[in-house]
Amino acid sequence: MAEALTLHEDPRSGNCYKIKLTAALLGLPLATRAYDIMQGETRTPEFLATVNANGRIPVLQIDASEGARFLPESNAACWYLAHRSALVPQERFAQADMLRWMFFEQYNHEPNVATLRFWRHFVGEANLSEQQRGQITAKHLAGCAALDLMNRHLAQSAFFCGDTLSLADIALFAYTHVADEGGFALGDHPHILAWIARVQAAPGFVPMQ
Ligand SMILES: N[C@@H](CCC(=O)N[C@@H](CS)C(=O)NCC(=O)O)C(=O)O
CATH class of the missing domain: 1.20.1050.10 (Glutathione S-transferase Yfyf (Class Pi); Chain A, domain 2)
Known part of the structure; x- marks a missing residue:
């Protein structure tokens, strides 16, 4: 299944970096959309309604044939990207x-x-x-x-x-x-x-x- 990946991020955030590093190590293309958390850009009604009701980045957006899905929480997003890869032990x-x-x-x-x-x-x-x-x-x-x-x-x-x-x-x-x-x-x-x-x-x- 082809899917497009977009990271909603603030580039200063280590939580966002985890996801970019995971994607880079796996060779996965990842688009980014930047927000300034110091300006409250993740607290707008639009962000809360469509991206993350918890008002925080990172959020991994996964666009596939069934539509867009949004996955907040850095470690959950890393897990999604690394599923069945060498970055997750088998045992x-x-x-x-x-x-x-x-x-x-x-x-x-x-x-x-x-x-x-x-x-x-x-x-x-x-x-x-x-x-x-x-x-x-x-x-x-x-x-x-x-x-x-x-x-x-x-x-x-x-x-x-x-x-x-x-x-x-x-x-x-x-x-x-x-x-x-x-x-x-x-x-x-x-x-x-x-x-x-x-x-x-x-x-x-x-x-x-
Ligand atoms: N447990 C979350 C933490 C997310 C988080 O705290 N994000 C911060 C930036 S690193 C944020 O969006 N802060 C803006 C705000 O709370 O308004 C994760 O690992 O993704």
Whole structure:
């Protein structure tokens, strides 16, 4: 079945980059439509009604003979693209283990590492609300704990699920390789740094911007 793929994105977003990197590694053509999240462009009545009622990018639009379908959530979109590809392990436990790291990314990593990057690098600390400022220390500590766990895991394994790159690596790479923009130092995480270089060396790799 022929289908056309369009990513609704803000190019500064690591969540959007995950999908572009997955498509690039698989050689899949992917059109893009850009929004500025800082200007509320994903919160318009039209966007909420047609693209994502949750008011966020990324959203993968899949146009096929039956019409257009919209898939929000970065890791779900990566999963859709990588179905039955080498980026998803075949073996049942390995596949569940890959999902384990993708859930970890969404619960322990992204809400801390990505949020602090957004606040510090794009919004600016001076422009944060009192409530946001009050969350910085806790988010920094939680982000450090996530990075520490990753570093310890990567001391024993080239990629998150063994010897080959999978969607778990793509999900975790997106915000880890720019963690410094959120105030996280990677210098004392040598196994993460070596893994970043391995991901960047993958055939078809594309940088974030
Ligand atoms: N869990 C979602 C997170 C999506 C998300 O938080 N998107 C942000 C940009 S990375 C966004 O659209 N923010 C704009 C807004 O909330 O108005 C995913 O992984 O795709």
